[in-house]
Amino acid sequence: MNTSAAAQATPSVHAFTQEARDAIYHAIFSRRDVRGQFLPTPVPDEVLSRILTAAHYAPSVGFMQPWNFLVVQSQDTKRRVHSAFAKAHAEAADMFGGDRRATYQKLKLEGIVESPVGICITCDRERTGPVVVGRTHMKTMDLYSSVCAVQNLWLAARAEGLGVGWVSIFHQADLQEALGIPKGITPIAYLCVGYVSHFHDKPELETAGWLPRLPMEDLVYFDQWGQRDDQQPLIAHLQRDQAAAQRGREAIA
Numbered sequence: 001m002n003t004s005a006a007a008q009a010t011p012s013v014h015a016f017t018q019e020a021r022d023a024i025y026h027a028i029f030s031r032r033d034v035r036g037q038f039l040p041t042p043v044p045d046e047v048l049s050r051i052l053t054a055a056h057y058a059p060s061v062g063f064m065q066p067w068n069f070l071v072v073q074s075q076d077t078k079r080r081v082h083s084a085f086a087k088a089h090a091e092a093a094d095m096f097g098g099d100r101r102a103t104y105q106k107l108k109l110e111g112i113v114e115s116p117v118g119i120c121i122t123c124d125r126e127r128t129g130p131v132v133v134g135r136t137h138m139k140t141m142d143l144y145s146s147v148c149a150v151q152n153l154w155l156a157a158r159a160e161g162l163g164v165g166w167v168s169i170f171h172q173a174d175l176q177e178a179l180g181i182p183k184g185i186t187p188i189a190y191l192c193v194g195y196v197s198h199f200h201d202k203p204e205l206e207t208a209g210w211l212p213r214l215p216m217e218d219l220v221y222f223d224q225w226g227q228r229d230d231q232q233p234l235i236a237h238l239q240r241d242q243a244a245a246q247r248g249r250e251a252i253a
């Protein structure tokens with residue numbers, strides 16, 4: 001991110017210092033989904049408390065705070081969650097054809113048993129009653145609110161040096177049963193959390209050749225859906241910032 005140029009163009013007394021902004025972008029660009037590099041080192045409660053509190057300070061539609069945080073530390077519970085994963089994972093492999101199936105089977109897509117802590121973030125869609133400010137018409141906004149909590153936790157964890165891996169390959173009912181989650185509560189994310197030997201520079205699916213990162217200029221439209229305009233100065237900035245991010249650098253002068 002070109003934070004120094006942005007600061008010159010739009011000075012704001014509310015902007016963070018350069019160092020603080022760089023730290024935020026560093027957390028964003030170096031966050032990874034972690035599956036295979038967990039260390040057995042325990043996560044101290046004070047660190048766990050900080051990342052859970054970061055999650056709780058996420059935005060939520062109508063301030064409904066629909067989340068709960070189910071902290072999983074028992075090996076028995078982790079094994080139950082892992083069995084639910086294994087069943088869905090075997091089914092998932094059959095959904096890919098040809099070479100993709102073989103590649104899929106080689107991917108490691110969870111670290112449920114190896115990670116010292118699991119955290120299931122849920123959504124209670126009834127938490128504040130049927131009518132919620134902001135959820136009156138688009139009913140999925142409460143689910144998205146819990147996703148915001150996931151992302152807050154993920155970034156805070158990165159800053160703490162903790163890896164997080166999101167596991168979603170479950171039949172929802174199996175995950176609910178493994179964790180005793182009642183029917184009215186929606187599991188949003190099962191997260192594997194722990195210290196790691198290293199963070200990969202790039203998404204593992206990118207390195208494995210599964211998919212590339214999409215270019216920003218293909219994703220940004222102006223005024224109407226599908227309307228691109230490569231002459232807009234913003235496009236050149238986006239290309240430059242994405243190139244910098246791709247090189248693993250969080251800031252360019």
Ligand SMILES: Cc1cc2nc3c(=O)[nH]c(=O)nc-3n(C[C@H](O)[C@H](O)[C@H](O)COP(=O)(O)O)c2cc1C
Pocket residue numbers: 031032033034035108109110166167168169202203204205206
């Ligand atoms: C909603 C959601 C569900 C995901 N589910 C899984 C999963 O079941 N297993 C897995 O290995 N990664 C899962 N991921 C991680 C993505 O594969 C990962 O974010 C993506 O490949 C980009 O890599 P990065 O997070 O390291 O940047 C999930 C991510 C999201 C946002």
